[in-house]
Amino acid sequence: MSHKELADLIFPNAKEISYYEGKYPERNLTEGAIVTRYAPSPTGYMHIGGLYQALIAIKVAKQTNGVFFLRVEDTDQKREVENGVIEIVNSLKKFGLEADEGMISSEEGKGNYGPYKQSQREEIYQAYAKYLIEQGKAYPCFCTPEELDEIRAKQEAAKIRPGYYGVWAKYRDLPVGEAIEKIKNGEKYIIRFKSGGREDKKIKHHDVIKGNVDFPENDQDIVIIKADGLPTYHFAHAIDDHLMKTTHVIRGDEWLSSVPLHLQLFHELGFKPPKYAHIAPIMKNDEGNKRKLSKRKDPEASVSYYEKEGIPELAVKEYLLNIANSNFENWRRANPDKKIEEFDFQLNKMGVSGALFDMVKLLDVSKIVISQMTAEEVYENAVVWAEQYDAELENLLKDKEYAIKVLSIERGNKKPRKDISKWSEVKNNIIYMYDENSLEYSYPDAIDKEDINEILKLYIEKYFDISDDKQTWFDKMKDLAEEFGYAREVKEYKQNPDAYKGHVGDISMVIRVAITGRQNTPDLYEIMQVLGKEQIEKRIQNAVV
RNA sequence: GGCCCGUUGGUCAAGCGGUUAAGACAUCGCCCUUUCACGGCGGAGACAUGGGUUCGAUUCCCGUACGGGUCACCA
Numbered sequence: 158m159s160h161k162e163l164a165d166l167i168f169p170n171a172k173e174i175s176y177y178e179g180k181y182p183e184r185n186l187t188e189g190a191i192v193t194r195y196a197p198s199p200t201g202y203m204h205i206g207g208l209y210q211a212l213i214a215i216k217v218a219k220q221t222n223g224v225f226f227l228r229v230e231d232t233d234q235k236r237e238v239e240n241g242v243i244e245i246v247n248s249l250k251k252f253g254l255e256a257d258e259g260m261i262s263s264e265e266g267k268g269n270y271g272p273y274k275q276s277q278r279e280e281i282y283q284a285y286a287k288y289l290i291e292q293g294k295a296y297p298c299f300c301t302p303e304e305l306d307e308i309r310a311k312q313e314a315a316k317i318r319p320g321y322y323g324v325w326a327k328y329r330d331l332p333v334g335e336a337i338e339k340i341k342n343g344e345k346y347i348i349r350f351k352s353g354g355r356e357d358k359k360i361k362h363h364d365v366i367k368g369n370v371d372f373p374e375n376d377q378d379i380v381i382i383k384a385d386g387l388p389t390y391h392f393a394h395a396i397d398d399h400l401m402k403t404t405h406v407i408r409g410d411e412w413l414s415s416v417p418l419h420l421q422l423f424h425e426l427g428f429k430p431p432k433y434a435h436i437a438p439i440m441k442n443d444e445g446n447k448r449k450l451s452k453r454k455d456p457e458a459s460v461s462y463y464e465k466e467g468i469p470e471l472a473v474k475e476y477l478l479n480i481a482n483s484n485f486e487n488w489r490r491a492n493p494d495k496k497i498e499e500f501d502f503q504l505n506k507m508g509v510s511g512a513l514f515d516m517v518k519l520l521d522v523s524k525i526v527i528s529q530m531t532a533e534e535v536y537e538n539a540v541v542w543a544e545q546y547d548a549e550l551e552n553l554l555k556d557k558e559y560a561i562k563v564l565s566i567e568r569g570n571k572k573p574r575k576d577i578s579k580w581s582e583v584k585n586n587i588i589y590m591y592d593e594n595s596l597e598y599s600y601p602d603a604i605d606k607e608d609i610n611e612i613l614k615l616y617i618e619k620y621f622d623i624s625d626d627k628q629t630w631f632d633k634m635k636d637l638a639e640e641f642g643y644a645r646e647v648k649e650y651k652q653n654p655d656a657y658k659g660h661v662g663d664i665s666m667v668i669r670v671a672i673t674g675r676q677n678t679p680d681l682y683e684i685m686q687v688l689g690k691e692q693i694e695k696r697i698q699n700a701v702v
Numbered sequence: 703g704g705c706c707c708g709u710u711g712g713u714c715a716a717g718c719g720g721u722u723a724a725g726a727c728a729u730c731g732c733c734c735u736u737u738c739a740c741g742g743c744g745g746a747g748a749c750a751u752g753g754g755u756u757c758g759a760u761u762c763c764c765g766u767a768c769g770g771g772u773c774a775c776c777a
Contacts, residue, residue, distance in 0.1 A: 200776090232776090316704095367707070379774095380774090393777095411771060412771095413771070414707090483716070486714090486727095508715080509708065510707080521727055571741095574738090576740095631736065645736095661736050662736055665737045666736090677738050679739070680739085
């Protein structure tokens, strides 16, 4: 009885591995080109952490003229969610992170190293599992889940390391003949990897991000093929990243402690291992404790949150890049007009521990991104967002010509306003330019209430002329101020505050509040030009009590 | 609990044996400004802790505390 017979019995139809080795040749890439991948499980909505990983992976691949591919890891059918794959594909697309190869819909992929969905690669895994069995490096294990639980319970009771290893690996040394007999009798089994590792020996590993890390060798006989015939993550990772020629495995650092196992698997399979870059997760402060951003508890963990809020994709990417390479910020300030693609990203400059997600900072990045857009761009984005999430705003934006005028105020110059951080704020930012009947008037306390009506009346009767240029309008404000005992210049007032009731700024504030219902608006002159003569007259009349 | 990893201002973070310990967001003040912003200038604010090693430790070593990860027929 030989290992070969056992292997043939278990996987009678599996091909020779040489078939696959030949089918997927080395990639013809230039020196230094990096091949990366994003390999999510289709288990629900896309997580911001996934986007983060994908962004980094694609950045690294692109800037070295390498390849970035999307592989779907759906070996756990129990957790799979309907439309999970399409959700991932669409999310990536929305953020402009399209893969060179990989899944493009639920079932289809593109590229020469596919299939890119693990459930479609079953025969490949089985071929390699068969190869390992033939080599005596893998074997069938007949333990039931209940038996495994018992073993673990015993180990815990005895306070020793749990797991399937050493003397606890019940079937690792079962004579081949007996294994064959059990299989022929119809006993259920899974395939385990036969580890030659020793827990008391250390391996050294250099992680691109984490640096040098020492681990004990792996001595666990982990399962490689499950009862359903599909591989576990570890096995699929080794096979796929070898066959797909991944050079850098960029993944969450929850995998760091699996590195000894993975290296061992690559070695036993005769593969050249990839470089590993383990990314720290994005954290959230939860009552003093740091924890991973959680899809269940934190709405901002889902990428769909940003869409709903109307935070531009570019802002999210810039913020993420900020977290990933802190020198990005300096680069951005020095190169405000350059594209993200031009930034030289360095994996080894990534922080080793997880950063707390900072919404305030994200919104600041977003403000800058939006402030650099033209009125037209802001308009288009706001419309797209409003169609989906805000019917009222959508309605306001119907009159495109007027909307563009409104959005153009203090935009497009060298120092654009930064008062919109997300599309959901646009309505509040422009609504007073539309509805003159729902304004609320709240004047600064410093202004004598008695004066307000008189200022407004006099302004409209004596000074208001829509055709005034800015300087004339300006001078008239000063005249008006003087007429009411307010200083023409702020400086004059400050030098001699007792001589005046206030200064010209107070007067223009009165006009501003009357016209817009706000104390905080962009340049008043420009607003008045957009509003037009009739509107202004009407608004000031409304404001007069 | 075992094994890994980490700990610089409120947050993100540079620095990696000798620095006045960068910068950004947030915060405060001033200036500019008709107003609101923008912008400019400035303030406050940090090397978890105890031992070593060293002429000298934020930087190196050990311990402690705290935080994170991992120990599945899940990824």
